[in-house]
Amino acid sequence: MHNLSLGPAQPRCxxxxxxxxxxxxxxxxxxxxxxxxxxxxxxxxSTGRGENTIQTHQSWTSDMxxxxxxxxxxxxxxxxxxxxxxxxxxxxxxxxxxxxGKLGNLRENIRPWGVTTDGTSGVFVCDINNDCxxxxxxxxxxxxTVLRAGQCDVGAPWRLGWCQPEKALVxxxxxxxxxxxxxxxxxxxx
Numbered sequence: 001m002h003n004l005s006l007g008p009a010q011p012r013c014x015x016x017x018x019x020x021x022x023x024x025x026x027x028x029x030x031x032x033x034x035x036x037x038x039x040x041x042x043x044x045x046s047t048g049r050g051e052n053t054i055q056t057h058q059s060w061t062s063d064m065x066x067x068x069x070x071x072x073x074x075x076x077x078x079x080x081x082x083x084x085x086x087x088x089x090x091x092x093x094x095x096x097x098x099x100x101g102k103l104g105n106l107r108e109n110i111r112p113w114g115v116t117t118d119g120t121s122g123v124f125v126c127d128i129n130n131d132c133x134x135x136x137x138x139x140x141x142x143x144x145t146v147l148r149a150g151q152c153d154v155g156a157p158w159r160l161g162w163c164q165p166e167k168a169l170v171x172x173x174x175x176x177x178x179x180x181x182x183x184x185x186x187x188x189x190x
Contacts, residue, residue, distance in 0.1 A: 009035070015064045015076075017090055023076060025061045034061070034076065034088075063115045063159065066090065067123060069138045077123050079112035085125055087140060097140030104142055106130045114159035116169070124169060126157040133157050133169065146186055149173070155180060 014024035022037040062079040067087075069075060074090040084100025102109050111129035118124070122143060125134045131149035136142055147169070149156045155175025163170050168185045 013061055013064055015066055017066050017074060017076070023064065023066070023090075025064070025078075034064070034078070062113045065115050065117050065123070067117045067138050068119065075138060077115055077117070079115045079125060081111055081113060081128070084110065085112050085115070085123075085136065087138075099136060099140060099142060103134070104144060106132075106145075110134070114157070114172070116160050116162045118162045118164070118167070124160060124162070126160055126171075128156060128158065131156045133160065133171070147171070147184060149175075151184075 008028055009024070009026045010028040011024040012027045014022055017023050017036070020039050022039055023034055024037065026033050026035050062081045064076060064078045067075045067077055075087045075096060076090050077085065077087045079085055084098055086098050087096040088094065089096050100110065106127070106129075108129040110125075110127045112125045112134075113128050114126035116124050122138055123136045124146065125136060126132075127134050130145075132145040133147040134142065135144055135146045147157065155173035155178075157171050157173050158179075159172040161170045162168075163183065166183065166185060168183050171182045171184060173180050173182060
């Protein structure tokens, strides 16, 4: 194990792009930026355009994850509680798609928080306005909800991760002012 210095950066959330590259949002600069860090060299890594940042929005990022599409292109999917779900091309830094507002048969506009991927079905997003977990394709299409508060003793979903061997979501939820961790196996039709 070794420590890497981020200097004056103030990372809010982070994820791995590959085994050697860390992406993190830097809250010390305005507008907010997502930066690359080459963990082998302890230096910023360039994108395809010679830049090492993605400009985000005035709203800070709630969570982020990396997704590999069918074209072997890597997308960084970020959630912004006040603004929606965004996907950025990690090779060039440009926005690929955005989802926001009222989707499908949901009661309210989405307020995305936690985000993860299973690597094949798409992207799972906690929606704290509608107390559910959304499934979104890697192309940015809303596919529906896979879990609602109250199912499998899950309270309002807040954060989540993917457990590959069990093919299950690991969900942090809140119910009656207490936090819970639940493991929920999913059967998703392809």
